Amino acid sequence: MTSSSISPALAKGAQKPRRTKTFAAQRRAVLLFIAPFAVLFLAFYAIPIVFAVVQSLLTVEREGTFGAPQEVFGGFVQYQQVFQNTEFWRSVGRVVLFGVVQVPIMLGLALLFALLLDSPLLKGKKFFRLAFFAPYAVPGVIAAIMWGFLYSPTLSPFGLITSEVNVLSAELVLWAIANVVTWVYVGYNMLIIYSSLLAIPTEIYEAAKLDGASNIQIAWRIKIPLVVPAIILTGVFSIIGTLQLLAEPQTLRSFSSAISSTFTPNLAVYTTASVPNYHLAAAFSVVLALATFILSFVFLKATQRKVSQ
Amino acid sequence: MRRGNTPRGPRHSIMSRTAAMLIMGVFTLYFLTPIWWLLVSSTKTGGQITGTAPLWFTMESIPTFFSNIGRLFTYSDGVFGRWLLNSAIYAGLGALLGTIIAAMCGYALAKYEFKGREAIFNIVLSGVLVPATALALPLFLIFSEVKLTNTLWAVFLPSLVSPFGVYLARIYAAASVPGELLEAARLDGSGEIRTFFTVSTRLMAPALVTIFLFQFVAIWNNFFLPLIMLRDQTLFPVTLGLYAWNSQISQIPELRVLVIVGALVSILPLIAAFLALQRFWSSGLGAGSVK
Incomplete structure (x- = not known):
């Protein structure tokens, strides 16, 4: 809570020279903050949904009655x-x-x-x-x-x-x-x-x-x-x-x-x-x-x- | 009858007071009777459950209760204790990690300007509308591709993702972490990550508890995922375990008592947690609806 000791006027003056540096730091921080959720969301939400859609478009076919089952694209x-x-x-x-x-x-x-x-x-x-x-x-x-x-x-x-x-x-x-x-x-x-x-x-x-x-x-x-x-x-x-x-x-x-x-x-x-x-x-x-x-x-x-x- | 037009003084007719109390009283019975029944029944032997007054104790209630508890934890090599532990790992640890992950993402979405921010938020929002159960089968298919079904990971990892938590975290962060404070922290030379963990999380604390509770309950209640993923009894969460016992009652009648006592034991920690954290959730729950 040391931040509260800085007066707004002082803060404004000091802001300019640091701008580009803080922006790069902020961008890195955003990546770090979002990455864990993004990876998990991708792995356990997005990919499964896509995979389910793919699976739903497949069908099992057999060569004759006793042939080995085979997954083929079946459309709808x-x-x-x-x-x-x-x-x-x-x-x-x-x-x-x-x-x-x-x-x-x-x-x-x-x-x-x-x-x-x-x-x-x-x-x-x-x-x-x-x-x-x-x-x-x-x-x-x-x-x-x-x-x-x-x-x-x-x-x-x-x-x-x-x-x-x-x-x-x-x-x-x-x-x-x-x-x-x-x-x-x-x-x-x-x-x-x-x-x-x-x-x-x-x-x-x-x-x-x-x-x-x-x-x-x-x-x-x-x-x-x-x-x-x-x-x-x-x-x-x-x-x-x-x-x-x-x-x-x-x-x-x-x-x-x-x-x-x-x-x-x-x-x-x-x-x-x-x-x-x-x-x-x-x-x-x-x-x-x-x-x-x-x-x-x-x-x-x-x-x-x-x-x- | 109504005293609405008297400008001051909260005087209300006895009739509306009585009506209000009556409604609430009747529904209190509705909500608490099943829990009371569960408590009373767990102090009975199998025969007493059907043979004695269902809503009151017997003379031997206390010793019977303890012997029931003892049987609960020893039956089938003490698998029930294992289930409780599994539930604590899935829901407790899962919600803890999930809350941190969701809080970081929601915080970034609320407090930083960057390209694609709205797009990410919209994806997260659509994630809120995709229910966990609809994902169970797709997740099963994915996990069987990598041969990880019937493992702890199959239930634990998917439980970490909570789009609703991100949504809540964004709202809370926008409302409770002032931008000026972050600017000030930057000028003090504090890194973004450090500021988040030392300053922002403290400001967001009540919100984080709410997110944790939401996710804890969601994982604890998630039935489809463990049902479809797990074969090995020792990996079951307590809900799935009790479900399995319950469906065997017709073959093994002695399980009835264990199911009842087990149900009681499994809901007590949650009720206790809700009571202990009451001041957090009662203030935080509504925030999700404030746009």
């Missing part, structure tokens, strides 16, 4: 298979349905809790904040194991409900998974929205109160519009998360036979890769990554246009 053969694969598209439809229902409910709850935490109505805010966030510390696999036990008729403390309604049945299991995901992530989303509520200067509320605005009006007209960027962020992450569902359904498979091996797109990728049919699995992966990317990008752009001042 795998993609043709992807588009004809009804199981895969049913899994996509399933997660889209899941997202359309679960994401608004989860974010709505998160917003409600954040607004309540930010309102003068509550006592014990610190406790609620922690209690609601605690499930975020539970990994998806473990949350699914816990809820799996809670759902099963023989073990559940809610035996009265679970013996009447089988939440792990084919009709309900998607919503059983939705509940697990909601349970884990509501508190996390709540905190993101809550901390952006805290960043709003309180004078705005004072002014609104003087104008006779009620708490609900303040929440609706001032707070919610100001936290839209936070809600967008949580929205994008939730969309990504939904399309990528894997841990929860895969874990719940040992509790429910209603979850097929292609229940979600990622499960389909895993199952296809275990066959092993890497080329088709790679094509699934590419389609899924592209769809996720486009969807969250469009969502980001669409909402940004609306809120941009």
Whole structure:
């Protein structure tokens, strides 16, 4: 912290002769700062994606029935298979349905809790904040194991409900998974929205109160519009998360036979890769990554246009 | 009913207060009951889990709990302890290194003018939108090319990359490290790298903790990558290990108790870490959404 002792006037005078030297030093520093990330990003993001695309364009051919398998360029053969694969598209439809229902409910709850935490109505805010966030510390696999036990008729403390309604049945299991995901992530989303509520200067509320605005009006007209960027962020992450569902359904498979091996797109990728049919699995992966990317990008752009001042 | 129009004094009707507390109370039960159930169940024997009141302890809870813990750590040559250690390496060490790497890159993007800066940032941003699970299979294909699947590296190395961490670091660095301070440090003769590690990281400290926590949780929760990469049980992170045990319960019923106790043991360190670092994440979490 010795730097604070230099006065601005002195600093300006001394700046000029050193300029070229510091610029070279800065350029070197930038390289050093960026290189580690750039190398890792290239190796474990960029190259794998390119490699997956290449793999998805290959196909296996055999010379006759008993010939040795050979990898040859197949063009869009795998993609043709992807588009004809009804199981895969049913899994996509399933997660889209899941997202359309679960994401608004989860974010709505998160917003409600954040607004309540930010309102003068509550006592014990610190406790609620922690209690609601605690499930975020539970990994998806473990949350699914816990809820799996809670759902099963023989073990559940809610035996009265679970013996009447089988939440792990084919009709309900998607919503059983939705509940697990909601349970884990509501508190996390709540905190993101809550901390952006805290960043709003309180004078705005004072002014609104003087104008006779009620708490609900303040929440609706001032707070919610100001936290839209936070809600967008949580929205994008939730969309990504939904399309990528894997841990929860895969874990719940040992509790429910209603979850097929292609229940979600990622499960389909895993199952296809275990066959092993890497080329088709790679094509699934590419389609899924592209769809996720486009969807969250469009969502980001669409909402940004609306809120941009 | 609403007292909004009274200009001063935060007096709110008893009804809205009660409604607010009621909503929060009901959801507290929703969020904490499963964890409570896990805690209670880990103090029971296999028979007691189904035979006794699910949400309350038994007379022998304390000794049963300790014997369960003992069995957890001795079962199958103590592989559970190994899993915990693996998770600590993947998530703890991985997030630590990953945070430093992301912080350096984000800092450079925020505090230096150079050609291609925007392009790099845009690539990083698109990286944020590519989810980790979509990369699992491509990574598996790459690692099998170099014969490194089923090794510690196959899970550890890819976990170091966090585009979201770079994104956060850039925002935080832009907001918390004043350019004048860097100029002053330069005039003092401090090298750029030294300034970063001695001055800037200190200013960015709360942000770095947030990035660390984000990445820690992301690695700890990443299921697809270890699932697809690892065959050898002794390399499993704890989540994959518990998953494997859980899927064997129908053949080996005694595993049920171990899965429950193991789940409890594996979430306690995280809850403790969250509690200890609370003042960091509660202030830092929202910053990602501030443009």
